[in-house]
Amino acid sequence: MRVLVVGAGYAGTTAAVRLAGRSGGRVEVTLVNPRAGFVNRLRLHQIAVGRPVAAPSLRELVGTGVTLVEGEVVALDPDAGRATVSGPDGVQDVAFDRVVLATGSTTTVPVPGAEHVHAVGDLESARRLRPALAAVSAGADITVVGGGFTGLETVAELAEARPDARVRLVAAGEVGGWFTPRGRDHVQRTLARLGVEAVGDTRVRAVTPDRLLLDDGGEVPSALTVWCGGFAAPLLARAAGIAVDDRGAGRTDASMRSLSHPAVMAVGDAGHAPAPDGGRYSMSCQYAFPSAAHAADLIRAEVLGLGSGGGLDLGFTARCVSLGSRHGVLQPTDKADVAQGRAVIGSGAVAAKWVQVRGVVAAIGLERRLPGAVRWPHAARGRRDAAAVAGSGT
Ligand SMILES: Cc1cc2nc3c(=O)[nH]c(=O)nc-3n(C[C@H](O)[C@H](O)[C@H](O)COP(=O)(O)OP(=O)(O)OC[C@H]3O[C@@H](n4cnc5c(N)ncnc54)[C@H](O)[C@@H]3O)c2cc1C
Known part of the structure; x- marks a missing residue:
């Protein structure tokens, strides 16, 4: 069976090495990615402020069992089993029996003025932000929009890098409101200590070159705006006629199989499998690793005649957010990813984050050396099935 994996982030590399390593040579795995270096996306906001971040070679990370193609899948025909790849070697067709979308x-900026904002959602954006941040004059206003994890991490990092600027966070809800009270208080206190003005319960309706226009008619000056207010999957799946949700992620059943095309699987941020509460799993490492590993296991089971396999059984345990280089919060969650219990703050949280950002890359290497090593906490069985619990606590 020829399996094409599109995208070599946490999900794509995990699916590729696990499948290649566990299918006894019965599967040809091709992995396509626009660049030869692995992007540890959890650290993009640090790249934006010029902190050194390693970019391991994808070739070394995935080993020789996977055919690596540098390029971008620019078109996909899931019925014909053909992808068009454009890369440094020109345009080529790649045939497949199954495709795993891990893009x-x-x-995404859903308000007018997207051309005026910076972002940290992908490597190129993070690299563009770096000189823009350096060019901001002392005392100027810098605004991060979005109070989710990426917004919190980014605003803290920017405030630490530019203590001479007026750094602000604009969030639709209460700043840090997702955490339990101890975590929330720590988020608010730490941002205040870093000099961040936190503006909660405020929605932005448009961005101009030097300000944000708010829903309530107010305005916020902003010489540099960084948008962390939302993410969506690339257009590839939608353009191919694959069933997608409103954020462009492939709609799948609990086995990661596309609702419209059985030969297509969608994992990580690019996949929308039904979570037990009826919604979708959060875009996170906690979902990227298990969904990819599960998809690989189902293809393997099919190839080796081991049955059709079941749905993903995934329970969340914790989330960890960094607040600059010296602070963080490790927040336990219930299995449905809702914050609960006493948050860990201080050096324990900083250490957990350190382990997390390195652990996600190490987990891929471990999976290559010991196929099947990536496991995850289960929801249904209510136990922690942990060998290398990749993504846990991220
Ligand atoms: C700054 C930041 C901080 C974050 N912090 C956390 C955190 O602390 N904890 C957490 O759980 N999550 C965090 N996230 C979210 C997390 O990074 C994502 O959920 C995770 O990266 C999803 O993994 P993935 O493999 O699905 O996608 P990605 O890691 O985005 O990888 C997708 C890959 O596909 C490639 N690709 C896209 N289109 C194509 C194409 N057409 N052809 C070929 N290749 C393609 C991309 O270039 C990329 O290499 C953070 C995100 C950001 C931006």
Whole structure:
């Protein structure tokens, strides 16, 4: 069986190495990615402020069992089993029997003025932000829009990098409101200590070159705006006629199989499988690793005649957010990803984040060396099935 994996982020590399390593040579795995280096996306906001971030070679990460093609899948014909790849070697067709969409997500700006904002959702955007940040004059206003994890991490990083600027966070809800009270208080206190003005319960309706226009008629000055207010999957799946949700992610059943095309699987940020509560799993490493590993296992089971396999059984355990280089929060969650219990703050949280950002890359290497090593906490069985619990706590 020829399996094409599109995108070599956490999900795509995991699916590729797991499948190649566990299918006894019965599957040819081709992995397509626009660049030869692995992007550890959890650290893009750090790239934006010029902190050194390693970019491991994808070739070394996935090993020789996977055919790596540098390029972008620019068109997909899921019925004919053909993808068009454009890369440094020109345009080529790649035939497949199954395709795993692991194209991740990028920043979306759903208000007028998108041309005036910066972002940290992909490597190119993070690299563009770096000189723009350096060019902002002392005392100027810098605004991060979006109070989710990426917004919190980004605003703290920018405030630490530019203590001479007026850094602000604009969020639709309460800043840090997702956490339990101890975590929330720590988020608010730490941002205040870093000099961040946190503006909660505020929606932006448009962005201009030097300000944000708010829903309530107000305005916020902003010489540099960084949008962390939403992410969506690339257009590839939608353009191919594959069933997608309103954020462009492939709609799948609990087995990661497309609702419209059985030969297509969609994982990580690019996939929308039904979560137990009826919604979708959050765009996160906690979902990227298990969904990809599960998809690989189902293809393997099909090839080896081991049955059709079941749906993904995934329970969340915790989330970890960094607040600059010296602070963070490790927040336990219930299995449905809702914050609960006592948040860990201080050096424990900073250490957990350190382990997380390195652990996600290490987990891929471990999966290549020990196929099947990536496991995850289960929801239904209510136990922690942990060997290398990749993504756990991210
Ligand atoms: C700054 C930042 C901080 C974050 N922090 C956290 C965190 O602390 N914890 C957490 O759980 N999550 C965090 N996230 C979210 C997390 O990064 C994503 O959920 C995760 O990257 C999803 O993994 P993925 O493999 O699905 O996609 P990605 O990691 O985005 O990888 C997708 C890959 O597909 C490639 N690709 C896209 N289109 C094509 C195409 N047409 N052809 C070929 N290749 C293609 C991309 O170039 C990329 O290499 C953060 C995100 C950001 C931006």
